[in-house]
Amino acid sequence: MLDIKLIRQNPDYVKERLATRDKAYSIMIDELLAVDNERRNIISEVEKLKSEKNKLSKEIGKLFKEGKREEAEKYKEEVNIKNKKIEKLEKELKEVEARFKDILLRIPNIPHPSVPIGEDENDNVEIRKWGEPRKFDFEPLPHWEIGEKLGILDFERGAKLSGSRFTVMFREAARLERALINFMLDIHTKENGYTEVWTPVLVKPEILMGTGQLPKFEEDLYKVCEEDLYLIPTAEVSLTNLHAGEILKEEELPKYYTAYTPCFRREAGSHGKDVRGILRQHQFDKVELVKIVKPENSYEELEKLVRDAEKILQLLELPYRVVELCTGDLGFSASKTYDIEVWIPSQNRYREISSCSNTEDFQARRAKIRYKDKQTGKNILVHTLNGSGLAVGRTLLAIMENYQRKDGGFDIPKVLEKYM
RNA sequence: GGAGAGGUGGCCGAGCGGUCGAAGGCGGCUCCCUGCUAAGGAGUUGAGCGGUUUACCCCGCUCCGAGGGUUCGAAUCCCUCCCUCUCCGCCA
Known part of the structure; x- marks a missing residue:
């Protein structure tokens, strides 16, 4: 498996090197980068929601200790709404992640610079x-x-x-x-x-x-x-x-x-x-x-x-x-x-x-x-x-x-x- | 295959549903002490991902066998599976 960071930072280099094996890999790299982008967007969104949720949950714990029941109930509602959003996004993420992995796992290694270029x-x-x-x-x-x-x-x-x-x-x-x-x-x-x-x-x-x-x-x-x-x-x-x-x-x-x-x-x-x-x-x-x-x-x-x-x-x-x-x-x-x-x-x-x-x-x-x-x-x-x-x-x-x-x-x- | 016990960080091992990424010990690293070694003292020490960054730092998310579930919140409760150990059975 190649380093996704390398592919992200230097897609042209990776494509060029993989083309010495087979030209078709260039398309895979483009696909991969598109999916990677999608993936990271969802991750940011989910993580933001989770962060907010975690804060609220802690707050609820505190309120319970202080005996402020009603206030805690209000927060619960809020967390439930966030949970629904998170659930939906995580479903999407799971699917995107699977596509991402599937492509990445099918991309071959980069040939060492000393390897002679050739077809067969x-x-x-x-x-x-x-x-x-x-x-x-x-x-x-x-x-x-x-x-x-x-x-x-x-x-x-x-x-x-x-x-x-x-x-x-x-x-x-x-x-x-x-x-x-x-x-x-x-x-x-x-x-x-x-x-x-x-x-x-x-x-x-x-x-x-x-x-x-x-x-x-x-x-x-x-x-x-x-x-x-x-x-x-x-x-x-x-x-x-x-x-x-x-x-x-x-x-x-x-x-x-x-x-x-x-x-x-x-x-x-x-x-x-x-x-x-x-x-x-x-x-x-x-x-x-x-x-x-x-x-x-x-x-x-x-x-x-x-x-x-x-x-x-x-x-x-x-x-x-x-x-x-x-x-x-x-x-x-x-x-x-x-x-x-x-x-x-x-x-x-x-x-x-x-x-x-x-x-x-x-x-x-x-x-x-x-x-x-x-x-x-x-x-x-x-x-x-x-x-x-x-x-x-x-x-x-x-x-x-x-x-x-x-x-x-x-x-x-x-x-x-x-x-x- | 049957009965029971258990799976927690590099290793050992503790852990009331919130203050636990997780006590304590070992190991590792840094410093102190010491003529050297040994011993001793202080501190530090998990991984992955995302954001940011030249990099460091920092922030966030996830991870306590795996996958589901309950809950505002799970290492802790419930279910399924896998694995390990002990006993029994079977067997190269």
């Missing part, structure tokens, strides 16, 4: 590459063929149990999945300084509001209707919201969290994309990294976060590249995002395996995560960052493809041997 993923900028894609002396197979031949990836039974985009894994695949989770968590906790966390994967709507998935992206989420809970699409949701509504002590920052969780995404609107294999599933495992930091060093923290995620690929010896997303490809809550893309031999290209973002105070404002500044005593919104470290299913698929052998099998990266 074609305008993303490659930052660096690591590793050399392997030269095969045979035609590399896609992971689903390798997996099916070995009988360790079972798409038919996945579909039988749950429908399309669900997979069953047997033996080595299942064990590799588990090994990767442990490996990633070990690196992040023992070498990168993150605190391991285990969280619920069913969360309340207001939690998803906090990180920005709701209200705009409801169709991407699985909902448990009976309980008004949602399955998380990423552990970013549960980790970031750990401190929702809290005022942290300055010395508590920064906080580094990592968690393994399954993630659930309906993938609405991606019909026909990546239908084969396990690249795009409704349920997948991910080890997530979340940082809660002070505003002044959040961009340094972002660089470090990306390196922490990259380290996993380096240890697994999987070639990858890092790209900086352009304004048009940025996610809703992000101010700046680096994607890490792993080399996929069967597609002869890099595919996303991690997305690392600084949301600045966008999520913090929604989730009300602040810290008390020691010097000034002021409560300041923190900056929140998140990144995959990494998507486990995609890592598994990358290993199967990059480490495949001519005989149809595949090797296990050295660092994973002790985990298998």
